[in-house]
Every structure is written in C-alpha cells, then in structure tokens.
Amino acid sequence: MEERSNVGEYTPSYRLTVSGVDVYYEYYENQSSSEAETIILIHGFLSSTLSFRKLIPLLTKEYHVIALDLPGFGRSEKSRTFVYKLCNYGKLVIDFMNKLNIRQAVLIGHSMGGQVSLHAAKLAPDRVKKLVLLGCCGYVKRASRSVIYCSYIPFFSWGMRTWVMRKNVKDNLLAVLHDSKLVTKELIDGYSKPLTEAGFFHSLIRLLRHREGDLERADLQNIHTPVLMIWGREDKVMPVKTGYRLKHDLPDAKLIIYDNCGHLIMEEKPEDIISEVTKFLHEPEKAAVQPLPS
Template identity: 30%
Template sequence: MTNPEIGKSVVAAGIQTNYHDVGEGYPVILVHGSGPGVTAYANWRLNIPYLSQFYRVIAPDMVGFGYTEQPEGYEFSLDNWVQHIIGVMDALDIQKAHIVGNSFGGGLAIATALRYPERVGRLVLMGAAGTKFKLTEGLDAVWGYQPSIENMRKLLDLFAYDRSLVSDELAEVRYKASIRPGVQESFASMFPAPRQRWIDSLASSDEELKSLSNETLIIHGREDRVVPLSSSLHLAEVIDRAQLHVFGRCGHWTQIEHTDRFNRLVVDFFNEINE
C-alpha cells in the first residue's frame, strides 16, 4: 500500500523536498502548520482535490517536517523557511503564485510576500502566526509535545471544536508520524521553551504588515484555542487590502472543520478578477 503522504521529490534550496503537485492553471502554494507529525498531505488532504480543479496546487513538506530531508545542524528560522518556499518555486519554475498559509504557515506566507513581493499574488492566512500575540496554553502544548498516543489525542482535541472529528485512528496515525526517525528530534529542537520567543520570531512588524500590498483573505475559527482570534483581527486592521472571515463553531482547523465552505471561499477569492 502506497503512503499518500509521499508525493513527488525535488531539490529546493539544497534540500530534498517532498511535495504534492496536482491540477493545472495558476499556481497555488499551500504551506502547512507546525503540529507534531504534520505533513502537507495531513494538513491539506481535504482541500487539494477541490482546489486542484481550478488551479495548480503545490503542497510541500517544509524543511523540518514530514518526508522532506532533515539536514543535520540545519538552523530553523523564518528566513530559512522563506528561502525553502522560494526554492520550491524556483525548482518548479514558478515565477509567481498565490500562497495559502495555515497557522505557522501563515507567518511564512506573510514573510515570503514581504521579502519577495514580485513572486506572490494573493494571500490566504488561516489561524495565522505572523503578528505578535501572547503564547496560549494550546500553542505551548502543541510545541511542547512529548510523544505518546494519549498526548497526541489531547492535542487533536485541542485543535478541533467538534471533538467527533478526532478519532482514535487519527490520533494513532499522527502519533506514528510524530515518532518516525528524526522527526521528534527535529520538532523538539524547533520551538524549545520558553516559547513566546518563537511566536515573536515568526511575526512581522506592524510597519511591515502595513506595507503589504497583496489582496489578503484572513480566516479564523472563533473557538481557536491555539492562535487567538484577536491576532487575525489585528492582521485585518493593519493589512491594507485585507478581508476577514470568522467561522463560528470552529477551532484551529478551519480547512478541516469547515472543508466545503473553506474551499469555496478560497476559490471565490482567487477567482476575483480585480487584481
């Protein structure tokens, strides 16, 4: 049985990178979050089939996550992750793309648009890092994860508003992903305590955010216990061409908890002609 989390492979910014590449048309890059055991496929499996009907969808495992190479001694930093995104674009000969960033990936999406404005079209930010906020108990638990099925189950319960979305099977799959060789070592080295500094290191300043000229769709779950809704309200205040959509009865997984609405919202936003 083939593993659906493993897609194609390309060397991007010197890193052997696992990625999914589906559909045709204008490129859309999906940047996943930073939960333990996360992969692009786990994050976007419910969105790629719909989005790829309209666009070429590229979803890489960012360096440090999933099935992308874990280089020894690699420095995990905002700048290096941005270089990895640009490296993926360069390797696939993509001049410009829309970027959809989930949580941690939202912070990377913002930073990529600020550093390489000519390479980024529209932005979609969901439960995004990218502005400073006080470390939540939820995010502290995510980044401080110690591998066990029980701990993974607790984390997944924290992500979703509707706990019925979190099955024992899902917890087991994500737990097994989190204990693959090298994965936990890499993850533990990424966001060690005290963890407020990592939120701050992924954040762009208000001055930078005000300079963003990209049309930006901000999406957040009202009941998000990992990244507070207030952070997206702030992004919506300072990003010039921003619009904000809040899902009620929704936690940190907007793309999973409200899949159909999320998919339509994103495609409608990208389909607007007034670029």
C-alpha cells in the first residue's frame, strides 16, 4: 500500500512496501510531459536521497525523477529480515518499478548504488534503458570470514558505531569533497541524522555479513546496456583507476573525468553532470546486431 508522507513542504515523499520492506522514496513528476522518461536515483553507502539534492531540480526539467532510500539507509526500514546483498538490492529496484508500473527506466547510481544499478541491469536488461554511474563502486571483495564471524560477537554493533563515527560527519564529508567550502551545516546535519538511529548500525552489520563481492569481469562483460560513467579525478574513496577498469570490462561504456572533484561528485559538479547525462540520454540507441542468414 502506498502512503503519502509529510516529510517536507516541497518534497513529494511516499512509502511503499517492496519485497517485504518499507521503502521511502521521492517522486518528482515532470509537469511538461506525461511521456517523459523516468530516471531512478540510487544512492551509495552511508547515504540517502539527500546525496542527489542538487541533481533533482535540474533533472525534473525534462524527466520524471524518483529517488529512493535503499533498505537500511535514510528513511527506509532498517529491516532485520532483508538479506542485504547487492543482487537483492538490484532485484528490489526492479520490484519497485513493477509496483509503480514503470516499464523501463534510466538508473543513475552513485558509489555502491552504481553496483546496485549494474545488478538491476544484469537481472532485467529490458527494464533498464541506460545506466549512469557516478564514482561507481567496483571490484570490492566480500568481507573476510574472520570479520563476518566477529560480527556475531556481542557488542559488535558498538564497534561498528565506533568505526563509522571514528571521524565526525564534517571530517567524513571533507574526505569525499575536493572543495571544502561545500561542507555546510545543512549538509552536515543531513548526513548526521541517520546515524542517530539505533537500527541503522544493525543494518550495517547485516550488510557486512551479506554483501557479496562486486560483479566480476565475466558478469560485467554480459551487461550490454549503454553506460555513462562520470568520475572525480581526486576521488579518494573509489580511485579513478576503477573507472578505467570498468570501462574496459563493460561492452558499451564511456568515461568522463572531472578535475578538482572528489567522490561526492553530485555536490561538486551538478550542472556538468546534467549536461553530460542529457546528451547521453538523447543519443539514439544502437540497433541490435542481426545474425547473418545461414
């Protein structure tokens, strides 16, 4: 059952049960055309719909835009039954589209959200028209068995909280932004809020236990969805060499790199991103290769 939520005066926010989990999302309908394409925004680790705050007003000029909080993050349920695998997140995105009767969408994923987007395209290639990956997570291995075993020790959640909070939110934002002037009180408060929820750290522990490694080369080579990757050259979280490697392994990918830009690229280069995304989405789709007659 879909339910309207009064989260903000100008925020069209909703809740929807998907795959047995309560999911928070924001739906910005394009007022010019009901036939506009739909873009779904998928955030990264330790983030939420907040990370797309600068892209949304620009994207809604031409597209229907949906931003969702993945289970365990933001305002979505901190479920203790959901299996926090990337493949399950990818399936949840497709199930979410089914619930809203969205036949096909463009997915824009940041960091871990990029891997989730790739999983959705792998699972249902006919449902994902194009992919835009921003500082995409790639080639990260699964946590070691010893770390997973340790996660069952009492008080591990305290250790997880200490690990996340070893730097304050301001320092964490300074680490993902090249331009320190962008670290405002508004941004600090927005990223601080989820950390106050006790259930949040239990979700992180489940993610640590369940998260499989990122898609490997063989899987990436079978994803033929057109991909635009945008990277910050000063990205310290996911170095630009990951972008070059993904470009090599994905059959139909292009890579754009911005100088003087870190991991939270949407805060630093929103207009540039929208310009490239718009050009990419306006490019005609390549005709399918037809087999030669026998």
